[in-house]
Amino acid sequence: MQPPYHRLEEFVSLSADEAEIVKGWVANKRAVKRYRAIHREGEPVAAVYFLMDGWVGSSLMLRDGRRQIVKVHLPGDLLGFPSLALSSVGETLEALTDAVVCPLPPGVVGKILAENPRMAAGLFLSTQKERVALMQQLAWVGATSALERLIAFLLDLHDRLDAAHLVKDGSFEFPLTQQHLGELLGLTTVHVNRTLRRLDETGLVERSRSRMRIKDIQELRAAAATVAPLFAGRDAWSRIGSPS
Amino acid sequence: MQPPYHRLEEFVSLSADEAEIVKGWVANKRAVKRYRAIHREGEPVAAVYFLMDGWVGSSLMLRDGRRQIVKVHLPGDLLGFPSLALSSVGETLEALTDAVVCPLPPGVVGKILAENPRMAAGLFLSTQKERVALMQQLAWVGATSALERLIAFLLDLHDRLDAAHLVKDGSFEFPLTQQHLGELLGLTTVHVNRTLRRLDETGLVERSRSRMRIKDIQELRAAAATVAPLFAGRDAWSRIGSPS
DNA sequence: CGGTTACTTGACCATTCTCAACGCCGGTGG
DNA sequence: CCACCGGCGTTGAGAATGGTCAAGTAACCG
Numbered sequence: 001m002q003p004p005y006h007r008l009e010e011f012v013s014l015s016a017d018e019a020e021i022v023k024g025w026v027a028n029k030r031a032v033k034r035y036r037a038i039h040r041e042g043e044p045v046a047a048v049y050f051l052m053d054g055w056v057g058s059s060l061m062l063r064d065g066r067r068q069i070v071k072v073h074l075p076g077d078l079l080g081f082p083s084l085a086l087s088s089v090g091e092t093l094e095a096l097t098d099a100v101v102c103p104l105p106p107g108v109v110g111k112i113l114a115e116n117p118r119m120a121a122g123l124f125l126s127t128q129k130e131r132v133a134l135m136q137q138l139a140w141v142g143a144t145s146a147l148e149r150l151i152a153f154l155l156d157l158h159d160r161l162d163a164a165h166l167v168k169d170g171s172f173e174f175p176l177t178q179q180h181l182g183e184l185l186g187l188t189t190v191h192v193n194r195t196l197r198r199l200d201e202t203g204l205v206e207r208s209r210s211r212m213r214i215k216d217i218q219e220l221r222a223a224a225a226t227v228a229p230l231f232a233g234r235d236a237w238s239r240i241g242s243p244s
Numbered sequence: 245m246q247p248p249y250h251r252l253e254e255f256v257s258l259s260a261d262e263a264e265i266v267k268g269w270v271a272n273k274r275a276v277k278r279y280r281a282i283h284r285e286g287e288p289v290a291a292v293y294f295l296m297d298g299w300v301g302s303s304l305m306l307r308d309g310r311r312q313i314v315k316v317h318l319p320g321d322l323l324g325f326p327s328l329a330l331s332s333v334g335e336t337l338e339a340l341t342d343a344v345v346c347p348l349p350p351g352v353v354g355k356i357l358a359e360n361p362r363m364a365a366g367l368f369l370s371t372q373k374e375r376v377a378l379m380q381q382l383a384w385v386g387a388t389s390a391l392e393r394l395i396a397f398l399l400d401l402h403d404r405l406d407a408a409h410l411v412k413d414g415s416f417e418f419p420l421t422q423q424h425l426g427e428l429l430g431l432t433t434v435h436v437n438r439t440l441r442r443l444d445e446t447g448l449v450e451r452s453r454s455r456m457r458i459k460d461i462q463e464l465r466a467a468a469a470t471v472a473p474l475f476a477g478r479d480a481w482s483r484i485g486s487p488s
Numbered sequence: 489c490g491g492t493t494a495c496t497t498g499a500c501c502a503t504t505c506t507c508a509a510c511g512c513c514g515g516t517g518g
Numbered sequence: 519c520c521a522c523c524g525g526c527g528t529t530g531a532g533a534a535t536g537g538t539c540a541a542g543t544a545a546c547c548g
Contacts, residue, residue, distance in 0.1 A: 011329070045476075045483065060383040062469045068383040082379065084484060085255070085372040087476040091379060110485025113365050117358040124357060124364075127371050128329040134378040135326065135335060139304040139312040141386045142430030146504075177526065186386030191504055193528060209513090225306045232289075232331040239289065240328060241354025390536070421494065435536055437496060453545080 003052060004076035004164050010129075011237050012122035021119070025050055026102045032056075034175075038093040038101060039080070045089055047103040048080040054099025055175060058091045059183065069184040070134065072096065072157070072176070075164050081127060084109065097175045125236050132229055139226055141186045146195045148225040149185040154205065155224055158214055171206075171213035247296060248320030248408050254373075255481050256366035265363070269294055270346045276300075278419075282337040282345060283324070289333055291347040293323040298343025299419060302335045303427065313428040314378065316340065316401070316420070319408050325371060328353065341419045369480050376473055383470055385430045390439045392469040393429040398449065399468055402458055415450075415457035 003026060008014060014022065029052065032038055038049065041061055056073040070091065073079055083089045084106060113120045133156075140152045161172045176184075178192045185192070199205055204220050206213040214220055232239070247270060252258060258266065273296065276282055282293065285305055300317040314335065317323055327333045328350060357364045377400075384396045405416045420428075422436045429436070443449055448464050450457040458464055476483070 058379075060379060060470070062383065062387055063471065064469065066387045066469075068387040070379045070382050082372045082375040085369045085376060085475055085480055087474045087479060090376050090473045106483045107485035109368075110365060113357075113368060114361040114485070117364075120357045120361075120364060120368075121354060124353075124368060124371070125329045127368070127375070128326045131326040131371070131375055131378065132329060132334050134375065134382065135302075135304060135314045138314050138378065138382050138385060139306065141382060143306055143310045143312040143427075179526080183387075188505055189527085190506080190529090194504095197528085225308065225310075226304070227307065229334045230331045231329055235331060236329055239350045240357070241351035423494080432537055433495085434497090434538080438536090441496085 006163055007076040007078070007126065008122065010122075010231070010233055011125040012118050012234070015118070018116065018119055021116070025104055025108070026052060028102055030101050030103055032095040032099045032101060034095055034098050036095050038095065039089050040092045041089055043089045045080075045083050045086065045106060047105055048078060048084065048109065049093070049101040049103055051075055051077045051079055052100040052102055055096040056099055056101070057094050057096050057180065057184075059094065060091060067183050068186070069180060070137070071130075072184065074157075074160050075166070078123075078126065081109075081130075096180065097173075121237060121240060125240075129231060132231075136226060136229065144225045146185070146187050146191055147198065148223075149187070150181070150192070150195050150199060151204075151220060151224050152226055153181070153185060154212070154214065155217075155220060155228065158217065159228065170215065170217065171211055174207070174210060174212035250407055251320040251322070251370065252366065254366075254475070254477055255369040256362050256478070259362070262360065262363055265360075269348055269352070270296065272346055274345050274347055276339040276343045276345060278339055278342050280339050282339065283333050284336045285333055287333045289324075289327050289330065289350060291349055292325055292328065292353065293337070293345040293347055295319055295321045295323055296344040296346055299340040300343055300345070301338050301340045301424065301428075303338065304335060311427050312430070313424060314381070315374075316428065318401075318404050319410070322367075322370065325353075325374075340424065341417075365481060365484060365486075369484075373475060376475075380470060380473065388469045390429070390431050390435055391442065392467075393431070394425070394436070394439055394443060395448075395464060395468050396470055397425070397429060398456070398458065399461075399464060399472065402461065403472065414459065414461065415455055418451070418454060418456035 058071040059069045302315040303313040426436045
């Protein structure tokens with residue numbers, strides 16, 4: 001299996017030297033069992049992570065125990081960066097499947113910023129992309145119905161899994177419980193269940209035990225309340241002035 | 245009036261040279277009338293902005309016309325950065341008061357990344373801070389009641405205005421309409437109205453025409469559903485390895 | 489002033505939540 | 519190999535938070 005480097009190259013291609021640097025990152029792997037935390041809110045900021053394999057949820061806990069999942073990370077994602085701005089970790093990272101992460105000491109970020117403007121630009125743009133994703137999710141959760149939220153999430157998930165070559169024929173692994181979906185979309189489990197049922201009764205998706213299949217993605221996109229933003233890829237790089 | 249540079253220095257202090265660079269940015273000012281757009285979704289990515297004065301809302305439009313405000317920007321904020329990752333602008337930026345912005349061509353971002361690692365680090369951390377803010381807002385909107393959302397937003401607003409020295413004695417200008425609040429928090433105007441009413445009936449806040457006064461901030465914080473994250477300031481800078 | 493915009497309030501409605509029970513499936517231990 | 523158990527999914531009935539529609543009032547502005 002190819003390591004999932006697609007997210008590292010979407011804005012700036014990696015030179016041979018840079019690929020070496022990345023190899024250094026992935027030399028150090030840490031396996032995380034399903035439902036185990038990588039780190040929790042309030043802990044010291046020890047590292048950021050490159051997600052080699054598996055799914056990881058990022059969530060915030062409210063005082064009364066309610067929880068909001070703010071992002072479902074997929075292979076190739078960089079995790080834990082927002083906490084770099086905080087004095088202690090601001091999001092709980094929890095493996096949603098068995099996962100493999102590569103911990104990177106925060107110092108590597110400074111090193112890249114200091115020594116490798118190309119990678120710095122890639123990292124910076126990647127971060128902006130994450131902001132856009134958060135803005136989108138906020139729009140679903142704040143301004144759409146349960147059904148629309150579910151559709152938006154499934155479409156987003158599909159497209160991101162597709163970029164990681166994890167979609168086969170419109171179908172993909174789906175390890176999230178309905179409780180996870182609820183915490184992600186701001187709904188209760190019960191209502192997620194009813195809404196999912198409604199969704200596959202329309203014939204747009206098909207659920208089996210742990211897979212999800214989108215039967216008609218065109219129609220699903222037509223039913224979505226938002227239009228997915230178009231990411232710029234290498235153009236973004238040249239627009240900001242392609243520092244070499 | 246001092247220009248609001250506090251956000252530019254929260255992670256990395258500006259050297260004399262760097263202050264010169266910033267002076268170059270603010271040489272070019274553009275006044276924007278209340279309720280006028282700075283840019284709209286779908287337009288080409290022409291610039292990012294430094295907000296000198298006034299409030300600016302960033303919002304996403306859904307297909308059916310519903311709107312989600314994802315951020316209320318205050319003086320000192322940098323605007324429009326998420327769109328750098330997109331092939332066309334992904335958020336509508338609209339002045340919520342008469343405002344003054346300084347447009348920066350996207351190229352300056354590449355230039356900073358290429359030539360000034362210190363400022364690049366400051367910018368990078370600033371961006372991570374914005375991600376944290378978005379995560380927080382998502383948690384309010386997804387997982388709390390109308391009253392809790394309102395409280396969380398008012399507290400956040402208070403703290404950010406305070407950092408910009410715009411709070412006098414617990415009270416500050418409040419130019420948002422109840423419609424804005426609704427679009428920001430995922431509620432209808434009617435329900436915002438009732439909830440605001442309920443809030444000042446408890447005596448925790450006081451609204452006059454266009455000002456807001458928090459009468460007991462301790463108690464208001466106690467009533468909030470989330471704990472505000474602690475930002476790291478200069479420590480973040482040393483943690484990532486203080487590239488010079 | 490007249491007109492527009494924002495704010496208020498009431499009555500009614502519905503999406504979503506709560507509470508509760510039950511069934512299915514996989515895992516584990518006797 | 520079977521019986522039990524726990525987690526997850528499913529379903530129903532009733533409640534509630536928040537939405538819709540509609541009308542009226544107060545504030546602002548030319």
